[in-house]
Amino acid sequence: MEKYLYLVVNLFALSYPLAQSFEQRIKFSSHWYALFPAILISGTFFLIWDFWFTRMGVWEFNPTYLLGIYFFDLPLEEWLFFITVPFACVFIYEVLIYFFPKDYFLPFAKPFIYVMIPFLIGLGLLHLDKWYTSVNFLVGAAALLIHFVIFKDKYFGRFLFAYLVHLIPLMLCNGILTGGLTVEPVVIYNNSENLGIRIWTVPIEDTIYSMTLFLMNISIFESIRSRKNNSITKQLTRQ
Numbered sequence: 001m002e003k004y005l006y007l008v009v010n011l012f013a014l015s016y017p018l019a020q021s022f023e024q025r026i027k028f029s030s031h032w033y034a035l036f037p038a039i040l041i042s043g044t045f046f047l048i049w050d051f052w053f054t055r056m057g058v059w060e061f062n063p064t065y066l067l068g069i070y071f072f073d074l075p076l077e078e079w080l081f082f083i084t085v086p087f088a089c090v091f092i093y094e095v096l097i098y099f100f101p102k103d104y105f106l107p108f109a110k111p112f113i114y115v116m117i118p119f120l121i122g123l124g125l126l127h128l129d130k131w132y133t134s135v136n137f138l139v140g141a142a143a144l145l146i147h148f149v150i151f152k153d154k155y156f157g158r159f160l161f162a163y164l165v166h167l168i169p170l171m172l173c174n175g176i177l178t179g180g181l182t183v184e185p186v187v188i189y190n191n192s193e194n195l196g197i198r199i200w201t202v203p204i205e206d207t208i209y210s211m212t213l214f215l216m217n218i219s220i221f222e223s224i225r226s227r228k229n230n231s232i233t234k235q236l237t238r239q
Contacts, residue, residue, distance in 0.1 A: 005065040006077035006186050009173050014084040017091035026098050028091055031225065035090055038220035043082035046213060049135075050074055050082075058131050058193045065186040085210075086217040088169070093162040093218060106157030113148050113156065117141045120208065132194040132205050140208040147219050159218050163211055170210050174202045 021028040051072055053059055061075050069076040124137035147156065178201040179185030189203055197204040 002064055003067055005182070006061075006075070006177065007067060007080070009176055009186075010077055010080045010084045013088045013169070013173055017088045020091070026094055028094055031094065031221075034221045034224035034228070035087070035217075037224055038090070038217045039083055039086045041220055042086060042213060042216040045216070046082050047072075047074065047079065049139075050078060053131065053135075056131060058190055060188045060190075062184055062186050062188055064184060065182070082213075085173075086213060089162070089166055089214045090217055090221055092166050093158065096162050096165065097158055100161070103157040105160045106153065109153035109156035109160060112160060113144050113153075117144050120144075127195065130193050130195065132189070132203070136205045136209050136212075140212045143212045143215050143219075147215055150219065151222070155218060155222050159215060162218075163214055166210070166214065167207065170206070171200060171202055174206055174210075175200045178202050 017028070020026070021032075051074055054061075054073055061078065066075045066077060071079060118141075120137040120141035124134045124141065127133040127137075176182070177186040178189070178198075180201040185201070194203050194205050199207070
């Protein structure tokens with residue numbers, strides 16, 4: 001049964017958000033038209049990054065916990081990860097918007113961005129000898145900058161709230177994948193390519209990696225959704 005572990009983690013991440021997608025209050029399924037293009041675009045970017053780092057030996061996957069089905073040197077479960085995790089993250093984002101209509105984190109949006117962008121750039125440049133640290137932090141800074149240039153702080157307060165909440169399931173799922181509950185990790189990190197700082201068994205870099213993945217999906221998701229809403233508004237105005 002060990003070979004199903006990574007698959008089970010994927011299904012666990014997806015199960016509740018998918019089951020609640022048709023719930024009448026949030027109606028998450030009604031936003032899938034914006035969600036799935038966001039998952040496709042962000043997933044393409046991250047899979048290329050994943051393939052590159054796997055080939056370079058930045059990380060590898062333990063065959064003990066995999067089905068053994070590979071596409072472009074990446075296990076099937078890793079492909080599924082970039083579907084199930086963004087799906088769950090955007091679900092968290094939408095749920096929090098529904099239950100917390102006021103944007104409580106809006107006052108922290110610009111300060112967070114103003115601090116994090118130079119902080120991540122600085123750390124990225126300081127650790128150019130560590131591929132996961134440097135690339136991850138520099139890409140994270142770029143994601144924050146691009147989002148801010150396009151949207152300012154319009155969505156970032158709500159994203160920040162959802163990001164902080166998502167750290168709980170992130171640590172649980174990534175903790176399992178990095179050996180928190182198993183004899184060996186599912187995803188094996190080359191510690192010479194990261195800072196070696198772990199939260200439980202999760203590399204500290206994963207918190208930024210997840211932030212970038214989450215933010216990219218929200219940026220695309222909200223861009224598509226806003227365009228549709230603007231189109232509907234224009235049509236109603238003409239009538």
